[in-house]
Amino acid sequence: MKKRRLSAYLEPEVMNALADYAAKRDVSLSLIAEAAIASFLSPDSEERKEAAITRRLDQIDRRVQRVERDLGISIETLALFVRFWLTSTPALPDAAQPEARAKGRQRYDAFIDALGRRLSKGPKLRQEIAEDIGPPSSADTAEPHAK
Structure with a gap:
């Protein structure tokens, strides 16, 4: 040309x-x-810098969204466990409590060991939960019935 x-x-x-x-x-x-x-x-250097900063902020935003999602999963998991445990565990008589506490410490130690193994080699709970789960339907939010 x-x-x-x-x-x-x-x-x-x-x-x-x-x-x-x-x-x-x-x-x-x-x-x-x-x-x-x-x-x-x-594009001048200022525009290139602005574009680079914008890309970086978008990456940070996506990471924050994943952290918020993971935190939400953790909170809901803990709440569900606590509700289940409180509704399904009967109170112990006073005489059985020392033995139950000792057994509880053993189980807690086993739980911590299992948690450490899972965190070190996965898979993570957040990886097992689908990213594309939509909002719950009214049937999903109904209270479970105790039997």
Whole structure:
């Protein structure tokens, strides 16, 4: 493709600076003018920085949304467990409580060990729950009936 001619009028100081720059670099005035115009028309460094910051903020936003989702899963899991435990565990007589506490400590230690193993090698609960689950229907939110 053939280059097209452009005539431009420059202030004498700008023209002198352009001529001096071209002489120092041993290049034509047209080459410098073309590079300057191309640079002027391309996104400047501030726009590139803004685009990079915007991309980074979008990534952070997606991460925060995943953290919020994971926290919501954790809260609901804990609440469901506590509700189930409270409704299904009978109170113990006073005489059985020391033995129950000892057994509870053993079970807690086993739970912590199992949790540590699961966290170290997965899969994570959040990976087992589908990302695309929609809002619950009215049937899903009904209270479970105790039997």
